[in-house]
Amino acid sequence: MGSLDSNNSSQTQSNVPKFNPLDPEEFRTQAHQMVDFIADYYKNIETYPVLSQVEPGYLRTQLPENAPYCPESFDSIMKDVQNHIVPGMTHWLSPNFFAFFPATVSSAAFIGEMLCNCFNSVGFNWLASPAMTELEMIVMDWLANMLKLPKAFMFSGTGGGVLQSTTSEAILCTLIAARDRKLDNIGADNIGKLVVYGSDQTHSTYTKACKVAGIFPCNIRAVPTSIESDFALSPVVLRGIIEADVAAGLVPLFLCATVGTTSTTAVDPLSQLGQLAEEFDIWLHVDAAYGGSACICPEFRRYLDGIERANSLSLSPHKWLLSYLDCCCMWVREPNVLVKALSTNPEYLRNKRSEYDSVVDYKDWQIGTGRKFKSLRLWLVMRSYGIANLQSHIRSDVRMAKMFEGFVRSDPRFEVVVPRRFSLVCFRFNPNKEHEPVYTEFLNKKLLDTINSTGLVYMTHTIVGGIYMLRFAVGATLTEDRHVISAWKLIKESSEGLLRRSVF
Amino acid sequence: MGSLDSNNSSQTQSNVPKFNPLDPEEFRTQAHQMVDFIADYYKNIETYPVLSQVEPGYLRTQLPENAPYCPESFDSIMKDVQNHIVPGMTHWLSPNFFAFFPATVSSAAFIGEMLCNCFNSVGFNWLASPAMTELEMIVMDWLANMLKLPKAFMFSGTGGGVLQSTTSEAILCTLIAARDRKLDNIGADNIGKLVVYGSDQTHSTYTKACKVAGIFPCNIRAVPTSIESDFALSPVVLRGIIEADVAAGLVPLFLCATVGTTSTTAVDPLSQLGQLAEEFDIWLHVDAAYGGSACICPEFRRYLDGIERANSLSLSPHKWLLSYLDCCCMWVREPNVLVKALSTNPEYLRNKRSEYDSVVDYKDWQIGTGRKFKSLRLWLVMRSYGIANLQSHIRSDVRMAKMFEGFVRSDPRFEVVVPRRFSLVCFRFNPNKEHEPVYTEFLNKKLLDTINSTGLVYMTHTIVGGIYMLRFAVGATLTEDRHVISAWKLIKESSEGLLRRSVF
Known part of the structure; x- marks a missing residue:
């Protein structure tokens, strides 16, 4: 190892073939x-x-208890895939x-995902892979345009979008942004006063996200719906509940409205709910995980009417836009509120671009730090089709x-x-x-x-x-x-x- | 559409080629x-x-403002990948x-991910894809064995493991489990008394996860480290801080120890920290995102000594076990505490297997509902190599x-x-x-x-x-x-x- 000249580097190489997994x-x-x-x-x-049609525990009886010490052949693994995995x-x-x-x-999304894995870039900030951040910004604006969202949700306007893995993450992130802004005003000690609203048809993950965020379970309201109103959230009933909460000294925080509920694809009336939310200074999030995709067709766009009153919106192209798991689009009207709640700034990630060029660092738009180049999938879907x-x-x-x-x-x-x-x-x-x-x-x-x-x-x-x-x-x-x-x-x-x- | 006989189904087919994205x-x-x-x-x-070497905003000038209305060819898209994406x-x-x-x-992980996408199963519960749940359980036990973890972390013992996307999620999930168990004892009103501990070298995502979980920012302790102790968390200093917190009427909740910190790969002394955690009834989580992988080699296993005192452990094979993003293994000693905090039970997911067969429903081990067949990647890596x-x-x-x-x-x-x-x-x-x-x-x-x-x-x-x-x-x-x-x-x-x- 004496010489540092790379011409002599063969001295440091062994003669046995190196393990090269790539x-x-x-x-x-x-x-x-x-x-x-x-x-x-x-x-x-x-x-x-x-x-x-398998029974619980079927696989444990078919595979060894431990990982093999020596490599196994591709063929023998694929045989097990066919014999043991596919039936399950x-x-x-x-x-x-x-x-x-x-x-x-779709084929386009599949090859988009192959390309994402090909690079395997970890795009926590702009510098870590500029193309990854910038394509995501562009694709989020493209889809926002297809949905005729207000400019307030686009980077080309005053907002912006980000790719999350799941609706749960999207709801959690927006909820934290709303919570921290409110607590900044009323003090962290009052977290027990914050009330969140949805209907009994809101996705179960909403309740879970609220609990994760420290909202007291007794302050999570699930407004009852009925078959008469096609299981949509009634603004009238909601108003009554909010007013009672305010009268009791509680603080309304967050409302999750749904475009296409999981049970029956009910659509909550965004316009009226948005008015109510504005009146009581409530953050309105619209969960359009399934139904939102349909709104790229003019004849369905009316289900998003009122979206201009919302603070945030999420939609999962893996549900209806051919995109494979997992891919959830989230747009916010005020990125700075989100970033304030979710930013981190460890020394080892500091760089001039983040400090002086006001680039988007997507780590501050999500729960985790690492992230994949998911926008390639959507980009390939939109362009290929x-x-x-x-x-x-x-x-x-x-x-x-x-x-x-x-x-x-x-x-x-x-x-x-x-x-x-x-x-x-x-x-x-x-x-x-x-x-x-x-x-x-x-x-x-x-x-x-x-x-x-x-x-x-x-x-x-x-x-x-x-x-x-x-x-x-x-x-x-x-x-x-x-x-x-x-x-x-x-x-x-x-x-x-x-x-x-x-x-x- | 009059006939319901599938022999006549051709009547309902159009003569123009159907758009078939798969x-x-x-x-x-x-x-x-x-x-x-x-x-x-x-x-x-x-x-x-x-x-x-690109400048911020480089991509927006090269791509159109809107998604195309008509399809574009594979070749023209790939040309853009080469000309506009690769340079960024x-x-x-x-x-x-x-x-x-x-x-x-690695090649093995890449094809494992291809296979995961091939199926595109959404394995929120056992029934939604039995192979997906069961292979994950097996692979988590395999890796636990490779790491010589105590049986208390394995399904073949009394614990179990799950694949998360990132360390952030792993920490958040275990923190919520710890928080809710503690609040069950002391009452939700006391959330403002909960204190969490780490060192000034703990990953920045830990602070973020604590804030997300509603821990008051003033109750997040970052114990100072020094070059004299190689930037490891000192149990002596920590004890002093915990004792002061207890004396002040606060409630110690959670301690995150690290095996291989991000800045300098410092290793916190798990055994001593575990003793302290037991003494004060603190949930000890070990973040071995990077360093943990090395512990499959006997000469490094000592860095996990004391793991038997931890409540949970996370390790990211995408960092050092050839697995592509994103793949974080998390093990817990008491799955029931985790499941209690994170379970949901909406009607549309109810099924006999979940109700009567005590199968694992992984949606109750994570923040989100949907999940991918990630274990294929690890399984292919372990078997191929x-x-x-x-x-x-x-x-x-x-x-x-x-x-x-x-x-x-x-x-x-x-x-x-x-x-x-x-x-x-x-x-x-x-x-x-x-x-x-x-x-x-x-x-x-x-x-x-x-x-x-x-x-x-x-x-x-x-x-x-x-x-x-x-x-x-x-x-x-x-x-x-x-x-x-x-x-x-x-x-x-x-x-x-x-x-x-x-x-x-």
């Missing part, structure tokens, strides 16, 4: 093999049961997946959901429980209107079990307003008309089979 | 092209300047990247750091400021010991700027104990001896150039 040619070979595995998987995806998968990308909200994907195809993709899903709705309505033994708005149909089997509600619920539970256990289709359920209903969510990228038609056929046949086996 | 053959073609792009990038990575990248995977802690990668190669990878990085340390020590104008423990060398240029400290700092800043502006090498700095020092972090997967040797040559030449240009 040998470009080995990488090339294995990655090409994996591409073929995946393309074949997508091609044959319909041959797998949608809902995995619930195939979310199957065209027969109608559960929850499907997670949408164009706004035209993205709109037609939304419309195609809605059209298929309408078709399914038509099937349900055409059969008097079934009913659509909640009006369909986007691509989700909430329905139930109700062959005899004189049955006790508990029996109808039992029947629908049985029906769901029967259908899911076939492995041909996967659907889920919900209970809203006391009514147990089945959810048929169209949206898996590979779903075509024929899948919806076959699913309906299976539902009908299964329901008839149930009736035949029952004593009425 | 056509398997298009996917295959594009993904293969991307594989070749990436393999070539890795092959040619040394030709790029490590630290991007700071190349974290360059073998000449010695900044921060490098982010390590085996423990043997992972250990030799750690040792090879440490060996190269030692080599660099030797270079520094061999030149009297330089000094190693803090003893090297892992693969980071903290050093400075100090050609004249009689210089004012402020001048030495100025000189080293100049030296760093000079080196980084060449684009040949990227290093960063820190200030600890008032001393400005340069950090040379070995660890980029592609780094070989020759890169370390050339870097040292560049550092020496640059420092000599500085001296020549200065007036002394």
Whole structure:
């Protein structure tokens, strides 16, 4: 090691081949093999049961208790993937997946994610990878424009957007910003007085985020909704609750309104809620995780009317804009409030760009420090397909959901429980209107079990307003008309089979 | 739409080609092209300047203001990647990247991530993809075994592990668990009494996580460290602070100890800190984000001695176990405390497996609801390379750091400021010991700027104990001896150039 001249560096090299886990040619070979595995998987995806049929603990019996000491071959690992992993998968990308909200994907997003991993840059601040920060800013403005958001949410205006992993993170970040601004005014000691609002249909992660942020559980209000108002949050009821809280000496802080609730895709009235929020100095966040994507189509944009009164908005392209997990867009009207609450400034990250050039350092817009180059995915999706195809993709899903709705309505033994708005149909089997509600619920539970256990289709359920209903969510990228038609056929046949086996 | 028979489904199909963003053959073609792009990038990575040389705002002038309405070709997008994105990248995977802690990668992890995206399963609970939950449990136990963690942290014992995205999330989750258990005893009203502890070397994200969790900023203690104890947290000093807090009527809650601090890889004494934590009923979390990985080698395992007294531990394989971003392993001794604090149970996620089979539902181990199949990455890394190669990878990085340390020590104008423990060398240029400290700092800043502006090498700095020092972090997967040797040559030449240009 005596010589420091790199011409003599061979002296320090050993003669045995060095372990090189990123040998470009080995990488090339294995990655090409994996591409073929995946393309074949997508091609044959319909041959797998949608809902995995394994029993809990199945995998532990098939894999060794410890990691191997010596390397194993690519082939033997891929054999285990096929034999042990694939059977334990619930195939979310199957065209027969109608559960929850499907997670949408595309070739463009996949290669965008490959590119993101290729660089593996950790873009906590601008300097750590300028392209990463700048492309994210551009893509967030692009999507904001597609949604016709006010300039106040864009970098080209006075706001800005950021990519989070999940809605939970987006809500938590905005909540912390709102909380800290309020506590700056009323003092940290008053954290126990802060009250947050949502409806009984707001996503469960909202309550969790509020608890994480130190909001007292007794101060988390879930405003009751009803079937009469399609399970939307009522500004009238909310006003009453806020006024009572204020009268009790509490401090209203945060309101989460939803565009497309998880159970039934209800849409809260943003305009009226926004007025109320302004009146009581409440931070209004709009969770449009699912429904927001539809608003790139003019005919759905009305669901965002009133967004100009909101402080922040989140929307998850992994739900309906073909983007793979995990990708949640969040826009804020006042980035400085967010940054004030979430910034850190350790010495080892200090640099001239952050100090003198007022660049965006995205670490100050999120909970964590590290972050990936996620905007590549959205950028590739938008460019590869164009706004035209993205709109037609939304419309195609809605059209298929309408078709399914038509099937349900055409059969008097079934009913659509909640009006369909986007691509989700909430329905139930109700062959005899004189049955006790508990029996109808039992029947629908049985029906769901029967259908899911076939492995041909996967659907889920919900209970809203006391009514147990089945959810048929169209949206898996590979779903075509024929899948919806076959699913309906299976539902009908299964329901008839149930009736035949029952004593009425 | 009249017929519901799927044999007649062709009636509902349009004759124009449907927009299919997941056509398997298009996917295959594009993904293969991307594989070749990436393999070539890795092959040619040394030709790029490590630290991007662009100016803030460079990208906005090169890309249109809006997303395109019509699709663009793969080729034109890839041309933009090469012309506009690559120049704005700071190349974290360059073998000449010695900044921060490098982010390590491997072919195995890359294809593991491809497979994760292939399935795109959203594994919030067991049923949503059994393989995803079960493989994660197995892999977490595998790594726990490699680290010789006590059984109390394993599923095969009484604890368990989970994959988070970042250390920030791991700390936040464990902190919430600790907080809620404590508040259950003393009442939510007493949140203002909770005190948390770390050192002035604990990662900045810890303070942020504490603030997010509603800990009063005035109750976040950063125990001062000193160069005499290599910047480790002193149990004696900590005891004094805790005792004063207790005497003041405050309630000690949480202590974050670090194995390998970010600035200088200091290691806090876990055993003694654990005793103190037990004595005062404090939740001890060990942040071993960087240093933990080394503990798979017997010669480094001593740094985890005392881990049996901790409540939780986190370690990020994306830092040193070849796993790409983002991948943080977190183990807890009492999963039920974590789950109690973070569980949600919305109707639409209810299922028999979760209710009757006591399966693990990982949504209750994290902040968000959705989650990816990240364990595939770790599983592929462990199996493809085996423990043997992972250990030799750690040792090879440490060996190269030692080599660099030797270079520094061999030149009297330089000094190693803090003893090297892992693969980071903290050093400075100090050609004249009689210089004012402020001048030495100025000189080293100049030296760093000079080196980084060449684009040949990227290093960063820190200030600890008032001393400005340069950090040379070995660890980029592609780094070989020759890169370390050339870097040292560049550092020496640059420092000599500085001296020549200065007036002394």
